[in-house]
Amino acid sequence: MSFLNPAMLFGMTALAIPIIVHLLNRRRFKKIQWAAMRFLQVSLERNQRRMKVEDWILLLLRMAIVALIALAASRPTTDWLKSKGLSSKLTASIIIDSSASMLRKDETEQENRFSIAQRIADEVLNSLPKGSATSMILGANSSGKGIKEPTHDIVRAKKTLEASKATHRGSDLFPAIESAITTLQDRPSSQKELVIITDGEASAWRQYEAITRSLDQSKKDTNAIIVLVGKNPDENLAITRLDQKTPIASVDQPVRLAVEVTNFGKVEANDIEVQMSINKEPIGDPTIIEAIPAGESRTITTFIELTDPGYQQISSTININDALEIDNSREIVIRGINKARALLVDGQPGRDLTESETFFLQNALVPVPPELTDSFFLGADRVSIGDFPSTSLDDYRAIFLANVSDFPEEFLPDLINFVESGGGLVVFPGDNIDATFYNKILHEKAGLLPAAFGEIIPEQGEGNTLIIQASGYNHPLVDLWNDPGAGTLSNVKTLKAYKLSLENTTNNNKATVALRYSDGSAAVVESNYGLGKVYQFSSTADTDWNDLPVQPAFLPIVHRVFGSILSKQDAGININVGETFIRKGPSSWIDKKATISYSNSPTASEISADEDANGASIEYNEINESGIYSLTIHDPFESIQFSASGDPRESNPELLSEAQKERLREVSLKFLETTDPKEISAALTRERKGAELWPILLLIAALITILELFLSQKFSQEK
Amino acid sequence: MNSDSIKLLDADTLARADKLGMAARFIVEGYMAGEHKSPYRGFAIEFSQHREYSPGDDVRHLDWKVLGKTDRYYIKQYEQETNFIAHILVDGSESMQYGSGETSKFDYAKVAAACLAFLIIKQRDAVSLSLFDDSIREELPRGNTKNHLFNVLEKLVQFNPKGATNLPGQLHSIANKSQRKGLVIVISDFFDDEEAVLESVQHLRFVGHEVIGLQILDHDEIVFPFNGLVEFEGLENIENLKTRPAEIRKSYMKEFSEFQKKLKDGFSRNSSHFIECDTSKPLNDALGAYLTFRRETASK
Structure with missing residues (x-):
């Protein structure tokens, strides 16, 4: 026998109460002088023994009542009585790992891990003593869905369990465990049970130390039962990356893609066919990877050509039929463009083209012979500063200001609207610029420029030059040069530049330094503005102040600048499962009806855009499966596709080590590796407290109370 | 009723005693005329x-x-000269002090004795008075004057009951001492050995006395109404008793009834009269009972 509330056993000291009452009663005798004592004496002699016996009976009964109530309050349990009705009710929290790895079907099993986990959870629900409460948390990379607060409605819990399904999310069990422990701690129940059903893959236990610490700390009042349903498979091949490498995906132009395939198995994989598809139509022959050693990855580079502009579904698939299907293919969405044009505003045209400020820019943007410029996917038109205000901006995706002194302030609203609507603005300084105009009007007033032009650097003198940083290229604009094979930017010499000051910036969009000089000062700064993007260079677009335009790096930098402007609107169309999809849009979207549908589901979710600082924003956080999704705005009609990719860590079948399991055994009440639900219920029944005796004790106390009342009434009758 | 001679003879009691006394006197005078058989000898x-x-x-x-x-x-x-002497014996033991209300048994006994004395003297019969517990404490020889009545009243008023009772002893003593036959009126609660009491009554009868037993009882002694936890403090140096009286009420009542029956049967066997007086009831009943007894005795 054990006690759920042993402190209440001190209530046994209340046994003294009937005795004290009895003794106090002796002092409460009413005194009466009496003459007819002889009759009393005879009566008492005749009844004394009986009255003493009656007194003892009543005293013992009263002490028994107190003892039984104190015993009942201490909630004794016994193992010899295993009755579901009498068993001590408990508060449970069941966490089912619903991550992608739970979709794995182990070799010896008929169903996938999640289905097994569901049957085990159902058995746990069935084994709960009557009156228990439970929560049902589907733990995958978050505190999960389901029933967070424990409910006594077990039928509801069962329905939730039945309706649940595994997601393609990654898994981190710690938030779910932490949340469940916190919830259980707030419950008054004396028996608390935390049941964790997972496959035991190490990725789900990535916060292993934090989990074991939490379980250990809560061990005194929460019994943890850990059930591992996963078995260590011998193989798993997965596509772990699919990336677009060409910055601008134009129609009829090759788009470079990188596909990474990883062998998570224990033996080498051979002859793996990687098939690319556009909009689910296979293109070309599959690429064959001859061999991938166990535990290693191989990346192939492949090219595709988009035949149509707009959103295109690109997928890669490997011809493997292994235990986890979902990682055998991977999708991304690419938006193809027909031709993108840039407007180059030349602040110093010069006498011939080669002397113009935009000469190098134009050649970098359209690096083809004149006869091919029309068919090239990028176009660049030069205008002088005088023509700039009268030029229609609708035909262009980006405006490059090269050493432009200033322009009429009346033109500013058009420029702001251009950028806010998704256009790009690239500013190069030079001798001609009116720094005050840029700083006061474009930077401070309009907030277009992310930085103010400061003093000229370096200090002018013989041999004083600025050098571009040699490594640590963190910004996507220049991350190409992290690969030593791509060359270096550190050989670019800059004789003169404006110091770009990011202080006192009024731009709502955070300014980021994309590239620095070796002395730490900013060489290129970028920021988002509305749906568009702004790049601000510190030096000229020609060779007056630096030699970058004649360096090989100039072309990729210009293309990347233009590419990032073009893809700005499409930022976030390729996300991971579990992330929130965010789409910025014009303010005309606000409160307009929109739907999001998943390619593998016939149903769509309604959603609406909310107002934000630069217009409207749509956010959707129910991305539970990998694949292609479509966002449709109905008025005005617009369809946007995006992809969600699974967490590659879910593809790694590596299980917890034996040492880690041993530690989990220590911090849990029961640690089981089984797929048999009966084994779970048997173990739980063994480990749980037996039947609670307090109802029986209270019933006996009530019966004794009735008996005591009856006897005290009977004993006090005239005799 | 307080121990106050004036109050003892309050108007109501005196009036009732007088009314009954008139009837009693009529019977006695009838016997004096000699026309009827008188139980009393030496009348002159x-x-x-x-x-x-x-x-x-x-x-x-x-x-x-x-x-x-x-x-x-x-x-x-x-x-x-009268030929009728009434010996009034009043129990002055501690047990007579008991009274559940304002009137103790001794108060009641004093009034009864006073009324009887008044009635008897008014009929020109003689009265002697003895107040006793385990021995005679106060005594007045016979007399039939108003002064004697006053003395009787004074003795009653002045007496303070205490000590244990010995009723049989006093009755035997009266039987032995009194040479002239008369009426012995015993006013007591009779809480004594009933066999010894009846033996002493038999002794009085043997020497020729008529005996009237006037048993003074408190109402609580008759019905024993107590509840809860009670410690009974025994009068006459009897050890205290703690009990729950409700639980022994039936037993008490049985004992008490048996005791009363023995007394009544014993007096009856001795051709004597036994009158039970409840202190919660008027004294008239006792006086009426006495005169009834006298009438019955006179008719023999």
Whole structure:
């Protein structure tokens, strides 16, 4: 026998109460002088023994009542009585790992891990003593869905369990465990049970130390039962990356893609066919990877050509039929463009083209012979500063200001609207610029420029030059040069530049330094503005102040600048499962009806855009499966596709080590590796407290109370 | 009722006693005429003194001898003697102090004794008084004057009950001492050995006394109404008893009834009268019962 509330056993000291009452009663005798004592004496002699016996009976009964109530309050349990009705009710929290790895079907099993986990959870629900409460948390990379607060409605819990399904999310069990422990701690129940059903893959236990610490700390009042349903498979091949490498995906132009395939198995994989598809139509022959050693990855580079502009579904698939299907293919969405044009505003045209400020820019943007410029996917038109205000901006995706002194302030609203609507603005300084105009009007007033032009650097003198940083290229604009094979930017010499000051910036969009000089000062700064993007260079677009335009790096930098402007609107169309999809849009979207549908589901979710600082924003956080999704705005009609990719860590079948399991055994009440639900219920029944005796004790106390009342009434009758 | 002689003889009690006394006197005088068999012997009229005749006097009372010798008219005056002596014995033991209300049993006994004395003296019978516990504490020899009545009242008023009782002893003592037969009125709660009491009554009867037992009981002693936890403090140095009286009420009542029955049966066997007086009821019942007894006795 054990006690759920042993402190209440001190209530046994209340046994003294009937005795004290009895003794106090002796002092409460009413005194009466009496003459007819002889009759009393005879009566008492005749009844004394009986009255003493009656007194003892009543005293013992009263002490028994107190003892039984104190015993009942201490909630004794016994193992010899295993009755579901009498068993001590408990508060449970069941966490089912619903991550992608739970979709794995182990070799010896008929169903996938999640289905097994569901049957085990159902058995746990069935084994709960009557009156228990439970929560049902589907733990995958978050505190999960389901029933967070424990409910006594077990039928509801069962329905939730039945309706649940595994997601393609990654898994981190710690938030779910932490949340469940916190919830259980707030419950008054004396028996608390935390049941964790997972496959035991190490990725789900990535916060292993934090989990074991939490379980250990809560061990005194929460019994943890850990059930591992996963078995260590011998193989798993997965596509772990699919990336677009060409910055601008134009129609009829090759788009470079990188596909990474990883062998998570224990033996080498051979002859793996990687098939690319556009909009689910296979293109070309599959690429064959001859061999991938166990535990290693191989990346192939492949090219595709988009035949149509707009959103295109690109997928890669490997011809493997292994235990986890979902990682055998991977999708991304690419938006193809027909031709993108840039407007180059030349602040110093010069006498011939080669002397113009935009000469190098134009050649970098359209690096083809004149006869091919029309068919090239990028176009660049030069205008002088005088023509700039009268030029229609609708035909262009980006405006490059090269050493432009200033322009009429009346033109500013058009420029702001251009950028806010998704256009790009690239500013190069030079001798001609009116720094005050840029700083006061474009930077401070309009907030277009992310930085103010400061003093000229370096200090002018013989041999004083600025050098571009040699490594640590963190910004996507220049991350190409992290690969030593791509060359270096550190050989670019800059004789003169404006110091770009990011202080006192009024731009709502955070300014980021994309590239620095070796002395730490900013060489290129970028920021988002509305749906568009702004790049601000510190030096000229020609060779007056630096030699970058004649360096090989100039072309990729210009293309990347233009590419990032073009893809700005499409930022976030390729996300991971579990992330929130965010789409910025014009303010005309606000409160307009929109739907999001998943390619593998016939149903769509309604959603609406909310107002934000630069217009409207749509956010959707129910991305539970990998694949292609479509966002449709109905008025005005617009369809946007995006992809969600699974967490590659879910593809790694590596299980917890034996040492880690041993530690989990220590911090849990029961640690089981089984797929048999009966084994779970048997173990739980063994480990749980037996039947609670307090109802029986209270019933006996009530019966004794009735008996005591009856006897005290009977004993006090005239005799 | 307080121990106050005036209150003892309050108007109501006196009036009732007087009314009953008139009837009693009528019976006694009837026996004095000799026309009926009187239970009392030695009844006589003794000469007291002479006085001059005055017109209207009964000529039958003229002293003819004096008239013959002196030729003067003198009337003979006589002093009437009674042949009835009532011994009133009042129990003055501590147990008589008990009273659940304002009136203790002894208060009640004093009033009863006073009324009886008044009634008896008014009938020109003689009364003696004894107040006793385990021995005679106060005693008045017989008398039938108003002064004697006053003395009786005074003794009653002044007496303070204490000590244990020995009723049989006192009755035996009366039987042994009293040479002249009379009426013995015992006023007590009779809480004594009933066999010994009845034996002493038999002794009184044997020497020729008539006996009336006037048992004074408090109402609580008759019904034993107590509840809860009670410690009974015994009077007459009897050890205290703690009990739950409700639980022994039936047993008490049984004992008490058996005791009463023994007393009543014993008095009846001895041709004596036993009257149970409840202090919560008027004294008239007791006086009425006494006169009824006297009437019955006179008719024998």
